[in-house]
Amino acid sequence: MKYSFATRAEWIMGSPFKHIRLNSQQASFVSLAEELPASDLFPLEALHTAATTVLSSHPMALQYGDAEGFIPLREWIRAEWKQHKQMEMNMNQILLTTGSQQAMDLIARVYVDLGDAVLVENPTSPGCLQILRMQGATIIPVEGDQEGLRLQSLDELIERHHPKLLFVSPNFSNPTGVLWSMDRRKQVLDCCRRHKVLIVEDDSYGDLYFEDTRTEGPFSRRYPTLCALDEHGKGGQVLYIGSFSKTVAPGLRIGFAMGHHQLIEVMGAAKQLADWQSSNLNQRLLYQLLESTTFDWHEHVALLRREYRIRLRLMEELLKRPAWRNARYHLPTGGMFLWIQLPGGLQSELLLKSSISKGVAFCPGTLCCVDKKLGMEAIRLNFTHPGRDELLLGMHLISEAVNEFTARS
Numbered sequence: 001m002k003y004s005f006a007t008r009a010e011w012i013m014g015s016p017f018k019h020i021r022l023n024s025q026q027a028s029f030v031s032l033a034e035e036l037p038a039s040d041l042f043p044l045e046a047l048h049t050a051a052t053t054v055l056s057s058h059p060m061a062l063q064y065g066d067a068e069g070f071i072p073l074r075e076w077i078r079a080e081w082k083q084h085k086q087m088e089m090n091m092n093q094i095l096l097t098t099g100s101q102q103a104m105d106l107i108a109r110v111y112v113d114l115g116d117a118v119l120v121e122n123p124t125s126p127g128c129l130q131i132l133r134m135q136g137a138t139i140i141p142v143e144g145d146q147e148g149l150r151l152q153s154l155d156e157l158i159e160r161h162h163p164k165l166l167f168v169s170p171n172f173s174n175p176t177g178v179l180w181s182m183d184r185r186k187q188v189l190d191c192c193r194r195h196k197v198l199i200v201e202d203d204s205y206g207d208l209y210f211e212d213t214r215t216e217g218p219f220s221r222r223y224p225t226l227c228a229l230d231e232h233g234k235g236g237q238v239l240y241i242g243s244f245s246k247t248v249a250p251g252l253r254i255g256f257a258m259g260h261h262q263l264i265e266v267m268g269a270a271k272q273l274a275d276w277q278s279s280n281l282n283q284r285l286l287y288q289l290l291e292s293t294t295f296d297w298h299e300h301v302a303l304l305r306r307e308y309r310i311r312l313r314l315m316e317e318l319l320k321r322p323a324w325r326n327a328r329y330h331l332p333t334g335g336m337f338l339w340i341q342l343p344g345g346l347q348s349e350l351l352l353k354s355s356i357s358k359g360v361a362f363c364p365g366t367l368c369c370v371d372k373k374l375g376m377e378a379i380r381l382n383f384t385h386p387g388r389d390e391l392l393l394g395m396h397l398i399s400e401a402v403n404e405f406t407a408r409s
């Protein structure tokens with residue numbers, strides 16, 4: 001049978017991530033390509049205990065649950081985000097989703113018509129681009145610098161394209177790891193308010209900052225979310241998206257959207273078409289974990305921050321080797337990635353091919369850019385998933401591939 005897939009599905013079928021994932025399953029293959037947290041830091045014991053309690057004491061966890069998500073978990077998130085991120089939301093402004101990926105997909109489904117212009121921070125996460133392409137959006141890249149989106153280009157692009165949405169990650173964007181300055185946050189919010197463009201703020205990496213908050217003061221006060229700046233989350237200008245994938249475990253598939261109740265209501269209705277509800281069992285399991293007296297989420301995230309900072313330092317050291325002499329990058333102060341401009345016009349996709357044959361993969365910049373050409377000479381390296389030995393081996397193999405290319409040219 002020759003299947004006639006929709007045109008918009010064509011490009012998904014050739015996704016290079018599938019190829020990378022297949023390779024990563026082989027023993028000794030090192031993947032610096034994916035968006036994976038450290039598996040060795042999952043709170044396994046605490047999750048085990050929580051799972052036993054849920055299954056033995058709350059059999060209703062196996063039943064269908066509330067379409068908007070398990071109420072006590074939504075309440076936990078509401079209270080936590082109010083206290084620590086200055087975001088005041090009502091319960092009807094919170095929707096639990098199957099990862100933050102589904103939250104992005106839902107807002108795109110209910111807000112974007114075929115051909116509608118949508119602005120994205122460039123470069124941006126491959127997942128965000130995939131969702132918008134699938135929706136048939138006209139994706140417009142907005143360039144940024146080390147402080148965030150460039151305001152003048154944002155303003156001009158809005159005037160020219162009249163977009164409906166702007167997708168951003170002010171806290172440690174995927175792939176660049178940029179952390180927006182306070183001024184830029186306020187300016188972008190003002191600009192979108194003036195032009196009535198809804199901002200989708202993806203804060204999936206927002207808790208993974210490496211600064212020492214004992215000396216610098218609370219991170220969320222110095223870098224408030226756009227949603228918090230938007231009248232403490234009540235302004236309705238920002239749809240905020242969060243996730244427990246990077247701070248507990250992605251296998252739970254628990255993310256959420258917070259925003260104006262009208263947005264949440266329509267997204268909730270669309271979610272019911274997609275999957276009725278996200279896993280009731282997993283939501284109760286996460287809630288049991290967060291409420292457990294033997295597990296402290298804040299301490300756990302602090303542990304991740306310390307460990308990830310060490311892994312980033314190691315990668316930084318490895319980038320001092322001669323192969324990377326002419327590479328350009330900014331060290332991120334959080335998140336999970338390093339975005340590198342390759343030395344001497346080296347092409348990321350060719351380098352990837354050669355690296356895979358040596359047993360290592362990374363994400364080529366082309367997957368993160370609206371216009372592939374702009375990402376041709378860049379790569380994204382994940383420093384959180386590989387352990388120390390894997391990181392050493394992986395960087396050694398990529399360096400070898402870089403050296404082979406530069407020796408030839």
Ligand SMILES: Cc1ncc(COP(=O)(O)O)c(C=O)c1O
Binds near residue numbers: 035098
């Ligand atoms: C920026 C960003 N948003 C969202 C996601 C989706 O994550 P999840 O659905 O596991 O919350 C990812 C994946 O790593 C990501 O990098």
